[in-house]
Structure formats: C-alpha cells, structure tokens
Amino acid sequence: MSTLTGTDVVEVRGLTRAFAGRRVLDGIDLQIRPGEIVALIGRSGSGKSTLLRILAGLDRDVTGEVRVNGTVAVAFQDARLLPWKRVRDNVALGLRHENRVQVAEAALTEVGLGDHFRAWPLTLSGGEAQRTSLARALVREPNLMLLDEPFGALDALTRLTMHQLVFDLWERHRPAILLVTHDVDEALALADRVVLLADGRIAHEEHVALDRPRDRDHPDLVGKRNRLLGELGVNTKGQVH
Numbered sequence: 001m002s003t004l005t006g007t008d009v010v011e012v013r014g015l016t017r018a019f020a021g022r023r024v025l026d027g028i029d030l031q032i033r034p035g036e037i038v039a040l041i042g043r044s045g046s047g048k049s050t051l052l053r054i055l056a057g058l059d060r061d062v063t064g065e066v067r068v069n070g071t072v073a074v075a076f077q078d079a080r081l082l083p084w085k086r087v088r089d090n091v092a093l094g095l096r097h098e099n100r101v102q103v104a105e106a107a108l109t110e111v112g113l114g115d116h117f118r119a120w121p122l123t124l125s126g127g128e129a130q131r132t133s134l135a136r137a138l139v140r141e142p143n144l145m146l147l148d149e150p151f152g153a154l155d156a157l158t159r160l161t162m163h164q165l166v167f168d169l170w171e172r173h174r175p176a177i178l179l180v181t182h183d184v185d186e187a188l189a190l191a192d193r194v195v196l197l198a199d200g201r202i203a204h205e206e207h208v209a210l211d212r213p214r215d216r217d218h219p220d221l222v223g224k225r226n227r228l229l230g231e232l233g234v235n236t237k238g239q240v241h
Helices: 048-055 087-092 100-110 126-138 156-173 184-190 219-231
Strands: 010-019 022-032 037-041 063-068 072-076 144-148 176-180 193-198 201-207
Touching: 010 048, 022 048, 022 201, 037 048, 037 184, 048 063, 048 144, 048 176, 072 126, 087 100, 087 126, 100 126, 126 156, 156 184, 176 184, 184 193, 184 219, 193 219, 201 219
Parallel strands: 037 176, 037 193, 072 144, 144 176
Antiparallel strands: 010 022, 010 063, 193 201
C-alpha cells in the first residue's frame, strides 16, 4: 500500500482479489475524498468486507493499485475488546503518545462514556461496547475511518443513537469514512455517496446531497432507496427477485 500524491484519501485502481481462483473483487476503481462519507452495500459475499480489509492493510495479496493517504482506524461489528483490560486500557492499547491515558479518557468522554473509564468490557451493553470501539478508533486521529457493519447487532433504537454519534464525531473531526452495511436506510441516512458492489464490481452509485438529519420519506431519498433495492434484487414490497 503506497501513499497518495494527489488529494484523495483513498485511490483504488483495477483492484482484484481472488480466493481459490474465484475473484471476490474484480477490477475495482474507487476514490474517497477527504471528509467524505461513503457507504458500501451489497449482498453477502459481494466483497464488501474484503475491500475494507484491504484498505485497512490487513490483506495485501491483491493486484492493482491501492493508495491510502494518512492514518487508518477500523471499528468492526464485534468490538473486539480485551476482556482482561479495563475500558480505558482497551482504548489506549497500542497508542504511542506520552499522555496516552488522558487521550483515551478524552475519547471515551467524547463518545459519552466518561463514567466508564475503569469498567470491564463484559459489563458493557452492546451500544457501550461499540462506543468504546469508536473511541479506540478516534484516538488514532484517522484520516480514514473504516466501519465494518458496526451496528448490525444492535437494536433499532440504539442504532439510531449510534448513527447520530457517528455523525457528531464526523462533524468534529472530519475523517473520511467508509461504512460497510447491509442496511440501505442506514447508508442513505449517513453517507454522501452509496456504492453498491455486485459480483466483485461496483454496479451502482447514488449521491446524496440532502442535509442531515435526513427524512427517510423525502421524495429524493425514496427514489434512491427504490433504485438501490432494485439493484439488490428487492422490489419496494420487500420481495427478492
């Protein structure tokens, strides 16, 4: 993975990744601008998480160009907290900062966990664990934040709260964000651009210019939602075809 000489945070050209001869990604071209929120959707097996892992530097067995400018941080669906370390120590883990504990505490306070510094991970709710995961990503001061279905296991109300938290953090820090999700409504609520993967390729894109928070019943969003569902093979009545 090399460093960009241009202005994009991410530049991917002709990216191909194969497993046992099967191309999971097949000639992907993708750019992400500084501060842009991009949602990546697609059916299971379409290559979403594979692309995220490549951008995170966790998978380098690829062909094509992958360029990322700046620091990258990742938050997964499973918060992946070490149960034998307290919440603050999980967030500070790996930080090379002379004030690492204070930095971790500041990040936890920012995500609403200022009273959980010394809590054990097993005492956290699902939403609190994901807030901790976001704090752990935030302390890296990333230029690119990769979110791999971080809200998939949460209840609907907690998901809405987390959506607002992600947007609030984005407004304060302005990283570029790539959000992998199965939820079309989540993608349209958060992203500036929704990219749909199918058969290892980018099959469709939708740009969302509406201000946030977004009314899901806005005619523009309804039209985009129907187009995305159609590309996924789902009609507006929820039937797969």
